[in-house]
Amino acid sequence: MADSLQVPQGFLAAVSDAVGPDHCLSDPDLKASYELDWTRRFGGPAIVVARPADTFEVAKVLAACSRFRVGVVPQGGNTGLVGGSVPRHGEAVLSLSRLNRVLSCDPEEGLIVAEAGTTLAAAQVAAASVRSELGIDIAARDSATLGGMVATNAGGVHVIRYGPMRARLGGVEVVLADGSVASRLSGLVKDNVGYDLAQIMAGSEGTLGVVTKVALHLVAVPLFRVTALVALRGTEHSSANPAAGVASVSKVAVSLALSLRRHVDGIDALELVYADGMALVREALALPAPSDPGADAWLLVEASGGQDPSDMLARAIEDATGVTEIAVADDAAGRARLWAYRERHTEAIATLGVPHKLDVTLPMKNFAEFAGAVSAEVSAALGGSDTRVILFGHVGDGNLHVNLIGPEPEDYRGDDAVFEMVIRRGGSISAEHGVGVAKLGFVSSARSAGDLTVMRRVKNALDPGGILNPGVLLPPVA
Numbered sequence: 001m002a003d004s005l006q007v008p009q010g011f012l013a014a015v016s017d018a019v020g021p022d023h024c025l026s027d028p029d030l031k032a033s034y035e036l037d038w039t040r041r042f043g044g045p046a047i048v049v050a051r052p053a054d055t056f057e058v059a060k061v062l063a064a065c066s067r068f069r070v071g072v073v074p075q076g077g078n079t080g081l082v083g084g085s086v087p088r089h090g091e092a093v094l095s096l097s098r099l100n101r102v103l104s105c106d107p108e109e110g111l112i113v114a115e116a117g118t119t120l121a122a123a124q125v126a127a128a129s130v131r132s133e134l135g136i137d138i139a140a141r142d143s144a145t146l147g148g149m150v151a152t153n154a155g156g157v158h159v160i161r162y163g164p165m166r167a168r169l170g171g172v173e174v175v176l177a178d179g180s181v182a183s184r185l186s187g188l189v190k191d192n193v194g195y196d197l198a199q200i201m202a203g204s205e206g207t208l209g210v211v212t213k214v215a216l217h218l219v220a221v222p223l224f225r226v227t228a229l230v231a232l233r234g235t236e237h238s239s240a241n242p243a244a245g246v247a248s249v250s251k252v253a254v255s256l257a258l259s260l261r262r263h264v265d266g267i268d269a270l271e272l273v274y275a276d277g278m279a280l281v282r283e284a285l286a287l288p289a290p291s292d293p294g295a296d297a298w299l300l301v302e303a304s305g306g307q308d309p310s311d312m313l314a315r316a317i318e319d320a321t322g323v324t325e326i327a328v329a330d331d332a333a334g335r336a337r338l339w340a341y342r343e344r345h346t347e348a349i350a351t352l353g354v355p356h357k358l359d360v361t362l363p364m365k366n367f368a369e370f371a372g373a374v375s376a377e378v379s380a381a382l383g384g385s386d387t388r389v390i391l392f393g394h395v396g397d398g399n400l401h402v403n404l405i406g407p408e409p410e411d412y413r414g415d416d417a418v419f420e421m422v423i424r425r426g427g428s429i430s431a432e433h434g435v436g437v438a439k440l441g442f443v444s445s446a447r448s449a450g451d452l453t454v455m456r457r458v459k460n461a462l463d464p465g466g467i468l469n470p471g472v473l474l475p476p477v478a
């Protein structure tokens with residue numbers, strides 16, 4: 001990336017003093033991996049990359065950024081998909097990667113406390129060592145950090161059972177823009193003494209403070225866990241009208257998902273993939289054929305509990321309309337094989353080029369119609385240009401990932417068409433990835449004027465100099 005940034009005199013020395021010269025990166029080669037996001041769609045040169053070792057050093061970096069009025073982008077695993085984790089206009093990057101220690105993991109209190117740069121996978125290992133789980137999981141677990149997951153209020157595959165990151169939080173430690181530290185990590189379930197620091201930070205995308213420690217509630221490892229990959233066919237099969245086919249099988253999937261949610265105890269996950277995404281994943285990653293290779297879509301179902309859910313699951317699925325075949329696994333390796341068809345979609349899509357990743361929620365009653373209509377509307381918005389639209393998602397909570405491959409990174413016509421469709425149908429333009437810079441243009445349509453006023457006042461109160469992730473989440477005042 002071109003590096004012609006104006007550096008305020010004395011700023012680099014102050015950062016170097018804060019974190020030590022080895023962790024104050026100004027060499028373009030050393031900075032490069034921090035300057036481009038996971039999708040390769042967003043990024044720009046950083047004035048410096050600071051890699052503090054602890055809360056104290058984070059505070060010193062933020063104090064320096066405040067003093068020199070330099071914008072700062074907090075960065076965890078850099079797996080965010082909306083462009084909020086990378087610099088755009090020569091900000092400093094504050095990487096949390098060295099704050100990666102698990103501090104305590106107590107099954108009796110049901111609480112894990114870890115530094116914010118701890119990866120989800122590392123926290124999962126710590127929880128497993130005391131026969132517990134976190135109740136939250138995403139495919140980016142090996143890189144995504146707890147701090148980044150708080151900042152984006154990450155969702156993932158277990159939201160229908162345990163809620164998003166916000167629901168798992170037992171507390172946070174945060175460094176504010178001026179370098180002061182606020183901490184509440186007790187994990188008490190009942191603790192109504194004023195505003196909730198952790199909840200203010202959840203979903204704030206690095207605009208209100210830098211999370212340095214995270215406390216998460218634990219759940220017990222269930223005695224039984226079963227995963228099923230359910231092949232589905234819709235009633236419409238016309239190559240002349242693929243949209244009708246997608247709408248038809250989506251209707252089947254939504255109906256089955258709703259029925260399972262109502263009638264089976266302990267449903268952990270309800271994930272949907274379609275035939276084109278399945279073909280891509282199999283080809284890109286050399287996976288074997290799934291159950292009913294000619295199906296229109298597959299619903300991945302997972303259930304767990306103190307009793308074996310297999311029979312209840314089988315009864316609920318076998319007689320459902322549109323089900324053609326079921327593959328079931330209850331051992332870790334077999335379950336991982338079934339999950340790969342769903343989890344490796346993001347990776348497989350990235351092999352096609354730089355995707356526009358649009359993560360939306362629809363009311364369940366509008367999900368199938370939206371899924372059927374979206375390709376044609378995107379194509380019309382892009383003047384019939386050659387765009388591939390690949391859908392998959394967390395159908396259990398109405399969350400669909402719409403991936404556009406073809407438009408240039410800065411061409412927003414397809415994105416705008418999708419967001420307009422979602423808003424017309426009463427959905428959300430951001431289900432779980434946040435706003436970042438990718439969805440800024442639609443925040444004013446997605447939030448009331450009153451809502452936006454509150455958000456701006458909170459931002460101004462906590463970050464009066466506007467140094468924290470400038471240009472992310474809040475659109476400029478018109």
Ligand SMILES: Cc1cc2nc3c(=O)[nH]c(=O)nc-3n(C[C@H](O)[C@H](O)[C@H](O)COP(=O)(O)OP(=O)(O)OC[C@H]3O[C@@H](n4cnc5c(N)ncnc54)[C@H](O)[C@@H]3O)c2cc1C
Nearest residue numbers: 076077078079080084145147148149151154155156206211
């Ligand atoms: C393969 C793949 C699968 C994914 N699956 C899911 C999924 O199922 N559900 C889901 O919700 N997301 C998913 N994501 C998106 C991404 O993993 C999440 O948004 C995750 O929470 C980002 O964590 P991170 O540590 O990588 O944060 P980053 O990408 O580094 O940052 C994300 C945002 O958080 C801010 N931030 C980071 N760390 C801190 C901190 N310590 N304090 C304050 N602000 C901070 C950044 O400034 C930025 O705005 C997926 C991504 C990939 C690549």
